[in-house]
Amino acid sequence: MSTPEDDKYPAASNGESACYRRAAVPPPLPFVKSLKNTVMETFFPDDPFRQFKNQPARRKLVLGLQYLCPILEWGPRYTLDFFKADLVAGITIASLAVPQGISYAKLANLPPILGLYSSFVPPLVYAVLGSSRDLAVGTVAVGSLLMGSMLTRLVNANENPQLYLRLAFTATLFAGVLEASLGIFRLGFIVDFLSHATIVGFMGGAATVVILQQLKGVFGLEHFTHETDIISVSKAVFTQFHKWRWESAVLGCAFLSYMLLIRYFSKKKPILFWVSAMAPLTSVTLGSILVFLTHAERHGVQVIGQLKKGINPPSIMDLDFDSKYLTGVIKTGIVTGIIALAEGIAVGRSFAMYKNYNIDGNKEMIAFGMMNIAGSCTSCYLTAGPFSRSAVNFNAGCKTAVSNIVMAFAVMITLLFLTPLFHYTPLVVLSAIIIAAMLSVIDYQSAIHLWHVDKYDFVVCLSAYIGVVFADIEVGLMLGVGLSLLRVLLFVARPRTLVLGSIPHSNIYRSIEQYQDTNAAKGVLILEIDAPIYFANSNYLRERILRWVDEEEDKLKSSKEASLQYLVLDLSAVGNIDTSGISMLDEVKKILDRRELKMALANPGAEVMKKMNKSKFLERIGQDWVFMTVEEAVDACNYMLQTCKLQPLI
DSSP states (O other), X not given: OOOHHHHHSOBOTTSSOBOOOBOOOXXXXXXXXXXXXXXXXXXXXXXXXXXXXXXXHHHHHHHHHHHHOTHHHHGGGOXXXXXXXXXXXXXXXXXXXXXHHXXXXXXTTSOTHHHHHTTTHHHHHXXXXXXXXXXXXXXXXXXXXXXXHHHHTTSOTTTOHHHHHHHHHHHHXXXXXXXXXXXXXXXXXXXXXXXXXXXXXXXXXXXXXXXXXXXXXXXXXXXXXXXXXHHHHHHHHHTTGGGOOHHHHHHHHHHHHHXXXXXXXXXXXXXXXXXXXXXXXXXXXHHHHHHHHHTGGGGTOOBOOOOOOSSOXXXXXXXXXXXXXXXXXXXXXXXXXXXXXXXXXXXHHHHXXXXXXXXXXXXXXXXXXXXXXXXXXXXXXXXXXXXXXXXXXXHTTOOSTHHHHHHHHHHHHIIIIIGGGGTTOBHHHHHHHHHHHHHTTOOHHXXXXXXXXXXXXXXXXXXXXXXXXXXOHHHHHHHHHHHHHHHHHHHHHSOOEEEXXXXXXXXXXXXXXXXTTOBOOTTEEXXXXXXXXXXXXXXXXXXXXXXXXXXXXXXXXXXTOOOOOEEEEEOTTOOOBOHHHHHHHHHHHHHHHHTTOEEEEEOOOHHHHHHHHHTTHHHHHOGGGEESSHHHHHHHHHHHHHHTTOOOOO
């Protein structure tokens, strides 16, 4: 039976075989060059050195400085129109940074003034080193809560505030060193182990815990638990029912309702975004005036009290490396640093996508690291790129990172002249600000989306959320990361194997499960292996391939069709193979030989061909049985069946 394809591959002169295009073995590559290519692809996938090629030495120096300090690249092109936009954006985010900074510092069990300090020095560092135009730098709620909960296990902030403060600075230093190291050594892919599902669940759980913690401020409670799980917090709230302050509760509910109402109308009319951005500062102002006029502090409404005037004092001498606490402090720095990186880079990339520009993840890590190192030496604690502040910066029309510089100078003016005005700010208003901010972090719509798209991702998200809310923040994080890694390991250890058939009226071969109208090849079983072949999955693949062969033979016997003669393995998706994988293919070939079946390989990649050639596997299987495409492999099997005067293939 002749087909049009037969004309492309005419029989050889001896009549024994046809001429087909064989998969080629790539030319040998020296080990050093191969290792260099692997390292470059692992750590430098974006090839940052390409801009230095064929450039004079002076130009390379300029490009190097611009790479390290992006402000040197866009600074010379900065215009007055850009400054006008950045000035408005900077003042707008400063109005949000001041009340949020004070609120989040209390969340970390730190003096409120540190929240303002942390909105002064780090934004200046980021403006020089950061690559995002829209990221607004400052303290973050989740990082503050995480640092507070982890350091409280080492030292009680109320009993020993000075030691607690020193440990907070030291943890911030280690967070910065970690972040900068990840960027310098191009290890940013480590952060990628925090999957989207993990981040959604973890952030939602942490936001829920933050909201629960704020019940202390809402009800005016003086003594509260240091635990973060919902059971401990609920017990602390409801066992002190007799100590609830109705004045504080009424004030808190009123301001929370005010901020949520303002946010609702701002979403309805985006042009009024600035009203929502000003709501926290407005609440602080109104709350302070109300307390001052009514003397509410005498009736159970707690206030901030005196804030120290002046810009950041140096704290480099306050860093504490006492071996008694060092392990816990390093652990705090590592965990909070990774969370801050994941949130900051995700936020920066989200807004960069809207404006159609790219940010360099490794540059961002270096910028985050350097601003936290500088912050730890200037009385600041952990800073990152919070979503709420960055969203306000974006909506305010910022053009460059100069908006961070404007915000920093606005905070500096506040530190120098305006801190006494916050004396009467009620803590319950700060709690309301935190609750309002955290409600937007609970992204239930993303969780619903995960449920509809991928049930396993939803399980990861839900596990991270439950772990944070019912156990501990670290437990929730480990659950999410662990389940995500388990999925990857299962994919590697149990890769899919698919039976292929031809699409009617074409030479395309696809899964018979996905395309119901495919034509199965008679006498030939075509299997696609959908992952690299390593020691972790080689035994499974051997058993699974042989089971496919057994099932195909049983099916053909029951239908009394032609017996199985050939097995074609489509290796298109097999990017690599190790010695265990090659041994597995050897075993499969030997078993098939004993059963008088022939194995052919289709489209093995360069790495696979190179290793099969070095291991002499190509000699054992025969170079003539390694083809470029599934179509050619099937045609060759069809030719052999016809030559042996067997039933045609299809």
